[in-house]
Amino acid sequence: MKGIIFTEFIDIVENTFDLEVCQSMLDKAGDSGAYTSVGSYEHQRLVKLIISLSKVTGVPAEQLQQTFGRAVFPRLLQLLPNYHFVDSNTFDFIRSVEAYIHQEVKKLYPDTTPPRFEFANETETTMTMDYHSARCMGYVCLGLLEGCADYFNQALEITLEPTDQKDHVRFHLLLSDN
Template identity: 55%
Template sequence: MKGIIFTEFLELVENHFGLEVLDQVLEMSKDEGIYTSVGSYDHKDLVTLIVNLSKTSDIPAAHLQEVFGESVFKKLLATMPPAAALAHSTNSFEFIRHVEDYIHVEVKKLYPDAVPPSFEFISETETELILNYKSARCMSHVCLGLIKGCANHFGQQLNIQMKPLNDSGSEVRFNITLLD
């Protein structure tokens, strides 16, 4: 997992919970908290940080993942080159489709060892998008937050339903309906 995810998570914890809580979470996780945005790290370390923040804050880990995904959307968007097709998307559905067709392809080119999540598009109309999220990292709630961040970026209201497709959570169906 790319380091930008870790650096953004640590910043979110510090900004929303304070340095004392961040230090406590790092200590509980046996993590020094030293990450670079371009480094690659084991996703299990992020899961450990989220679980320990959940224990410290009494906020469910799934909700913390969602909040994180929503907050990190703008930062990830800002890292994209201006000429990218994504920068010219006009709505959430178009952007989400470009994530699979552009971002994940570019990530694999830049980092051959990267294994980004994948989206399998099931159906799409002007008002509904159904896709399957697949990731061995089982972080579908981060994906949910990213979709919410995307909707906020485009000023759209979406109804988002999630349905696990297996027991591990590595595959989740998203039914996304435009409410505007």
């Protein structure tokens, strides 16, 4: 997993909670917190940080993942070179993640394995998509979807449907007029 995820996670923890909570999380995880945005790290380290933060704060790990995903979306969006979303919307962007962004990530970092999206069906206001990731970060993806809708100022109802496989969840998305 790319270091930018770790540096952003620690920054969001500091800003959402405070430095003391962040340090307690790092101590509980036995982690120095020394990450660089360009480094690569095992995703289990992030999982351990999330579990430790949950223990320190009493907030469920799934909720922390979702909150992180939502908060990190605009930060990650700023890192995308040469890609403009002027005429885009939530669904267009989500499709572009699989069609463009994940492909570019693979070119830049051949050793990485980004998540994979499969689109089961779609209308103007609904989308059903499957999220596949060996990292099992479905709740981070849920937060990213929420952050995407926030960015495009669209009301989005999201239902996360777990499957029998930990590396696969299905999302049902509904755009509403709210």
